[in-house]
Amino acid sequence: MSQDNAAKINLSGVRKTFAGGKKVVLDHVDLEIGKGESVVIIGGSGTGKSVTIKCMLGLLKPDSGSITIDGKDVNNMSASEREDINQQVGMLFQAAALFDSLPIWENVAFGLIARNQCSRHDARDIAVEKLKLVGLSPDVLDLSPSELSSGMQKRVGLARAIASNPEIIFFDEPTTGLDPIMADVINNLIVHVNQTIGATAVTITHDMKSARKIGDRIAMLYDGRIIWAGPTDAIDHSDNEYVDQFIHGRTEGPIKMVARR
Amino acid sequence: MINPLRPIGSAFLSFLETTGRLVMFTVDGLSHCVRPPFYGRQLLRQIIEIGFLTLPVVGLTAIFAGMVLALQSYTGFARFSAEGAIASVVALSITRELGPVLAGLMIAGRIGAAMAAEIGTMRVTEQVDALTTLSTNPMKYLVAPRLIAGTLMLPFVVFIADVIGIFGGYLVAVYKLGFNPSNYLQNTWEILTTLDIVSGLVKASAFGFITTLMGCYHGYHSGGGAQGVGKATTNAVVSASILILCVNYILTLFFFTKDVAG
Ligand SMILES: Nc1ncnc2c1ncn2[C@@H]1O[C@H](COP(=O)(O)OP(=O)(O)O)[C@@H](O)[C@H]1O
Numbered sequence: 001m002s003q004d005n006a007a008k009i010n011l012s013g014v015r016k017t018f019a020g021g022k023k024v025v026l027d028h029v030d031l032e033i034g035k036g037e038s039v040v041i042i043g044g045s046g047t048g049k050s051v052t053i054k055c056m057l058g059l060l061k062p063d064s065g066s067i068t069i070d071g072k073d074v075n076n077m078s079a080s081e082r083e084d085i086n087q088q089v090g091m092l093f094q095a096a097a098l099f100d101s102l103p104i105w106e107n108v109a110f111g112l113i114a115r116n117q118c119s120r121h122d123a124r125d126i127a128v129e130k131l132k133l134v135g136l137s138p139d140v141l142d143l144s145p146s147e148l149s150s151g152m153q154k155r156v157g158l159a160r161a162i163a164s165n166p167e168i169i170f171f172d173e174p175t176t177g178l179d180p181i182m183a184d185v186i187n188n189l190i191v192h193v194n195q196t197i198g199a200t201a202v203t204i205t206h207d208m209k210s211a212r213k214i215g216d217r218i219a220m221l222y223d224g225r226i227i228w229a230g231p232t233d234a235i236d237h238s239d240n241e242y243v244d245q246f247i248h249g250r251t252e253g254p255i256k257m258v259a260r261r
Numbered sequence: 262m263i264n265p266l267r268p269i270g271s272a273f274l275s276f277l278e279t280t281g282r283l284v285m286f287t288v289d290g291l292s293h294c295v296r297p298p299f300y301g302r303q304l305l306r307q308i309i310e311i312g313f314l315t316l317p318v319v320g321l322t323a324i325f326a327g328m329v330l331a332l333q334s335y336t337g338f339a340r341f342s343a344e345g346a347i348a349s350v351v352a353l354s355i356t357r358e359l360g361p362v363l364a365g366l367m368i369a370g371r372i373g374a375a376m377a378a379e380i381g382t383m384r385v386t387e388q389v390d391a392l393t394t395l396s397t398n399p400m401k402y403l404v405a406p407r408l409i410a411g412t413l414m415l416p417f418v419v420f421i422a423d424v425i426g427i428f429g430g431y432l433v434a435v436y437k438l439g440f441n442p443s444n445y446l447q448n449t450w451e452i453l454t455t456l457d458i459v460s461g462l463v464k465a466s467a468f469g470f471i472t473t474l475m476g477c478y479h480g481y482h483s484g485g486g487a488q489g490v491g492k493a494t495t496n497a498v499v500s501a502s503i504l505i506l507c508v509n510y511i512l513t514l515f516f517f518t519k520d521v522a523g
């Protein structure tokens with residue numbers, strides 16, 4: 001196996017099935033994500049984008065294939081080694097996944113407190129600052145997640161993901177459910193986090209405007225494989241009919257929308 | 262053609278699988294109870310939830326149980342003109358059996374269900390996954406504090422239930438059946454031994470562990486959606502209740518075999 005020093009995350013031949021192997025979600029995924037790079041994964045809903053990210057996070061274990069982070073095989077490491085890796089990871093879940101039992105500020109500061117990066121008192125100040133970045137005022141600090149709209153919950157989830165300045169950040173559909181202006185704020189924020197902090201960013205989206213803005217590179221997932229990957233500029237002349245159909249949102253084409261949703 | 266043995270075989274295999282999963286879950290949960298970091302706030306929240314917020318429900322159960330015991334044993338014993346035995350019947354039944362079992366079952370309904378629903382909801386809304394990504398082990402953060410609080414607090418709750426239950430019997434004996442109050446208390450006091458109380462509290466501790474374990478286990482392995490969480494909740498209550506009754510028999514056998522044999 002070639003050891004590529006620049007690769008922060010490397011997936012090779014990742015396969016993930018459910019229902020005892022009957023439902024193949026990821027067939028053979030190969031993807032390399034460089035250090036400090038921002039990669040966007042696009043693909044129709046239900047193609048396994050979230051599953052791909054969960055495999056990288058160690059929340060799901062692939063059936064076969066390997067995933068390395070900083071050159072270390074994360075599938076076969078001990079729980080404590082995995083915890084060390086998680087220290088430098090941030091994740092925005094598709095439905096935010098805020099903790100219902102905790103107020104907003106504790107949600108945002110959860111990782112900081114858990115990792116003993118600061119005291120509870122300082123953590124609250126950091127929460128204020130991170131909430132400001134995602135366009136939320138300190139009024140929400142003591143509310144509970146159920147008192148916020150889903151778009152606001154998403155932004156709190158984003159603040160939580162970036163709160164401890166992680167080296168790798170995963171964004172699962174960061175702009176879904178937001179109005180176009182707020183979506184742009186979030187896009188800019190992701191670009192900011194990626195460029196100023198130098199974090200490696202992996203974003204899932206089917207919002208092409210967002211993908212173009214955020215991504216250095218775009219990869220398209222279809223039928224359990226990455227069928228195309230390349231620089232963002234190249235996506236308009238990919239010569240791949242699947243990609244063309246997807247980015248232009250056409251019904252006609254090789255991708256068949258069979259009884260979805 | 263379907264082989265008739267096949268469903269039996271697969272039911273047996275899935276039983277083994279579930280048992281194995283439960284054993285691993287238990288071992289894992291217990292190991293997190295003794296390894297730092299400890300989540301004091303979570304533990305405190307569970308202690309309040311299990312140890313104090315359940316007291317009204319358990320107290321009501323206990324007082325009626327004590328009252329009905331006094332009434333029933335009076336109608337029974339009056340035939341043998343042995344009314345004096347009522348205090349003993351109430352005290353022994355409450356401390357040895359009814360206190361722990363009724364409190365255990367009530368708590369299985371209240372706490373076991375709430376835990377399964379809360380952890381199950383956290384599972385299906387990916388909050389459990391979110392904990393992992395925030396460097397927090399969900400077994401340690403969610404499961405361990407609940408197991409500890411259940412095991413430690415149920416003896417306390419049952420002790421209160423014992424007192425209230427005996428008081429319920431006293432109320433009926435004194436105000437309805439016209440017994441002498443100080444004689445009744447004296448009888449109660451004389452019949453009770455340390456073993457009666459301690460065996461009840463040990464049972465309570467076991468029931469607390471069982472209830473919280475079932476709540477956590479079923480919540481943690483909850484299937485998708487509201488339906489999955491509903492099923493997890495039901496399973497938690499049913500399995501905890503059955504296990505409580507089963508373990509109660511085993512512990513009674515352990516504590517009182519001597520009496521039975523002699
Ligand atoms: N834990 C799971 N158990 C069974 N099936 C799952 C599980 N997680 C995801 N799937 C299935 O995998 C497929 C891909 O899901 P997902 O990655 O969430 O899609 P998306 O690309 O929209 O993010 C879906 O068909 C989903 O039903």
Ligand SMILES: [Mg+2]
Pocket residue numbers: 049050051094172
């Ligand atoms: Mg998804």
